[in-house]
Amino acid sequence: MPWCIFPADKGQHMIRISDFTFQYDSGRTPALQNINMTIADGDFVGIIGNSGAGKSTLTYAMNGVIPGFYRGDYYGSVEVNGMDTVETRPEIIASHVGSVFQDIDAQMVASVVEDEILFGLENFGIPHDEIEGRVTEALAACGIEDLRMRHIDTLSGGQRQKVAVASIVALRPRMIVLDEPTGELDPQSSEQIFALLSDINRVYGTTIVIVEQKIALLCAYARKLAVLDHGHLAFFGPVREVLANGRAMESLGIHVPRIVSLHQALSERGWYQGTAPVNMDEAERMAREAMQ
Numbered sequence: 001m002p003w004c005i006f007p008a009d010k011g012q013h014m015i016r017i018s019d020f021t022f023q024y025d026s027g028r029t030p031a032l033q034n035i036n037m038t039i040a041d042g043d044f045v046g047i048i049g050n051s052g053a054g055k056s057t058l059t060y061a062m063n064g065v066i067p068g069f070y071r072g073d074y075y076g077s078v079e080v081n082g083m084d085t086v087e088t089r090p091e092i093i094a095s096h097v098g099s100v101f102q103d104i105d106a107q108m109v110a111s112v113v114e115d116e117i118l119f120g121l122e123n124f125g126i127p128h129d130e131i132e133g134r135v136t137e138a139l140a141a142c143g144i145e146d147l148r149m150r151h152i153d154t155l156s157g158g159q160r161q162k163v164a165v166a167s168i169v170a171l172r173p174r175m176i177v178l179d180e181p182t183g184e185l186d187p188q189s190s191e192q193i194f195a196l197l198s199d200i201n202r203v204y205g206t207t208i209v210i211v212e213q214k215i216a217l218l219c220a221y222a223r224k225l226a227v228l229d230h231g232h233l234a235f236f237g238p239v240r241e242v243l244a245n246g247r248a249m250e251s252l253g254i255h256v257p258r259i260v261s262l263h264q265a266l267s268e269r270g271w272y273q274g275t276a277p278v279n280m281d282e283a284e285r286m287a288r289e290a291m292q
């Protein structure tokens with residue numbers, strides 16, 4: 001039994017965004033301008049940028065919420081697994097791309113945790129004999145087995161975020177888009193969510209796209225980084241290459257991880273020649289080498 005219902009076609013890009021510009025009907029300027037990016041099947045992409053930079057709008061372009069739900073002036077094209085999002089019904093896109101929205105309360109449909117997870121599984125026609133296994137597995141993966149029978153309105157913001165992630169993970173889509181899913185979680189729970197996404201990505205090849213404020217955490221897990229600035233894609237590429245633009249990112253008002261600032265300072269003084277570290281092990285190696 002494959003992990004997901006719709007495997008990507010071989011060699012197909014999961015997401016292809018071409019010359020994409022979008023202005024909300026009620027907006028005065030485009031929320032996104034001339035975006036070009038492709039995301040390979042199985043990639044793990046982090047999106048960062050200041051408030052209002054267009055991060056959520058970019059996720060809406062990838063999961064069909066634009067043009068399915070939000071209307072506006074739309075230029076260029078977005079393809080999801082080879083399907084043009086203008087020509088494809090939103091529920092078809094949703095069966096390929098699972099979404100955890102920034103406003104998770106708006107996404108919750110049930111009043112009890114178990115029903116929230118069951119709703120999606122039944123909606124997508126998952127066979128009955130598979131459902132119990134999927135619910136148990138998703139709850140365990142998010143560390144919330146004890147919340148199974150709880151009423152959602154009695155949960156903390158962080159617990160609700162874990163429920164939202166569990167209900168998408170249970171669906172086993174080909175790609176998961178998450179918009180700040182750890183905003184209300186403590187560092188340990190945030191790390192747990194990233195470790196889970198990383199496992200799913202590695203074991204099943206699920207494409208992950210995640211908007212995240214905790215840049216150091218993001219850089220430790222993501223393979224690529226997209227930096228948005230006032231609706232423009234300022235940088236997009238492998239994490240290390242994007243972090244090499246630390247100074248430029250800081251000038252956009254984006255706080256790069258401290259280990260990247262340290263790398264920048266050491267490089268500028270000629271004390272270290274290596275690439276920017278993306279985790280604490282690499283940072284330690286850099287510090288040792290610079291002190292020799």
Ligand SMILES: Nc1ncnc2c1ncn2[C@@H]1O[C@H](COP(=O)(O)OP(=O)(O)OP(=O)(O)O)[C@@H](O)[C@H]1O
Pocket residue numbers: 024025026027031049050051052053054055056057058070102
């Ligand atoms: N539903 C909407 N209708 C009209 N304008 C919108 C809508 N949603 C977002 N915008 C505008 O589009 C631009 C991009 O917003 P978006 O929510 O994508 O940014 P963001 O990077 O996700 O910000 P945040 O970090 O605050 O979540 C902003 O100028 C915002 O005001």
Ligand SMILES: [Mg+2]
Pocket residue numbers: 055056057102179
């Ligand atoms: Mg947002």
